[in-house]
Amino acid sequence: MKVQLIRNATMVVEYAGKKMLVDPMFSKKGALARGPMPAKDWNWKRNPNNELPLPVAEIIKDIDFMVLTHLHFDHWDKAAADALPKNIKIFVQDENDKKTITKSGFTNLEILTENSTFGDIKLSRTKAQHGKGFILNLAGQVAGIVLRHSSEKTLYIAADTVWYEEVEKTIAKFKPEVIVVNGGDNRFIIGDQLVMSKEDIYKTHQAAPKADIVVVHMEGVYHNTLSRKELRQFVDQKSIGENIIIPEDGETVSL
Numbered sequence: 001m002k003v004q005l006i007r008n009a010t011m012v013v014e015y016a017g018k019k020m021l022v023d024p025m026f027s028k029k030g031a032l033a034r035g036p037m038p039a040k041d042w043n044w045k046r047n048p049n050n051e052l053p054l055p056v057a058e059i060i061k062d063i064d065f066m067v068l069t070h071l072h073f074d075h076w077d078k079a080a081a082d083a084l085p086k087n088i089k090i091f092v093q094d095e096n097d098k099k100t101i102t103k104s105g106f107t108n109l110e111i112l113t114e115n116s117t118f119g120d121i122k123l124s125r126t127k128a129q130h131g132k133g134f135i136l137n138l139a140g141q142v143a144g145i146v147l148r149h150s151s152e153k154t155l156y157i158a159a160d161t162v163w164y165e166e167v168e169k170t171i172a173k174f175k176p177e178v179i180v181v182n183g184g185d186n187r188f189i190i191g192d193q194l195v196m197s198k199e200d201i202y203k204t205h206q207a208a209p210k211a212d213i214v215v216v217h218m219e220g221v222y223h224n225t226l227s228r229k230e231l232r233q234f235v236d237q238k239s240i241g242e243n244i245i246i247p248e249d250g251e252t253v254s255l
């Protein structure tokens with residue numbers, strides 16, 4: 001498989017001969033409205049932090065299907081809705097998200113289950129917990145996904161989740177050889193973390209010590225608090241650096 005990080009959570013994954021687009025946010029730097037409140041460090045600049053590393057036409061070329069883990073502004077935006085063909089196959093997490101995407105004119109939607117398929121690729125929805133404490137109620141529901149195919153390693157895309165028992169159970173059940181986690185340790189001025197912190201990434205590694213862990217969702221939006229550099233230093237100190245891949249925007253990792 002090939003995992004290409006575009007920016008934030010947006011990825012293009014080549015898997016068993018198919019191309020999957022995950023959580024497209026295509027807005028230009030600073031083009032999105034402000035988030036609901038300032039970040040932990042009072043930073044409240046407009047999202048996203050950076051330009052896309054590639055033209056949109058190049059990113060969406062030959063995409064076979066899409067997965068939307070949830071519809072927060074940093075995972076799905078108007079620029080993506082405008083750019084994508086309305087008949088593209090999209091897996092969404094629930095009826096609510098299906099309704100919202102239908103209103104944007106998309107016609108080929110399917111709710112992701114534990115036993116979904118795209119061609120001969122098996123897709124399984126996994127549980128996610130988008131934060132800790134009261135902030136979790138504001139963040140709402142998110143789906144992760146596991147991809148399986150006889151010619152590929154098992155891939156677990158955990159999506160916007162902190163480390164918690166369901167991530168541990170998913171790893172125990174599917175034994176993924178590749179895990180994509182959303183790092184960045186996003187935090188607003190009030191409330192706890194929204195996605196994985198460096199300690200969460202360490203726990204993920206401990207649960208799957210042989211897996212390659214690809215960390216995305218870093219430095220893309222203003223409330224990221226964990227930088228790639230800080231994470232790299234942390235995993236090297238813990239002597240787990242070999243298993244942790246921290247791609248730059250636009251970088252492709254072959255696994």
Ligand SMILES: [Zn+2]
Pocket residue numbers: 009072074075160217
């Ligand atoms: Zn996010």
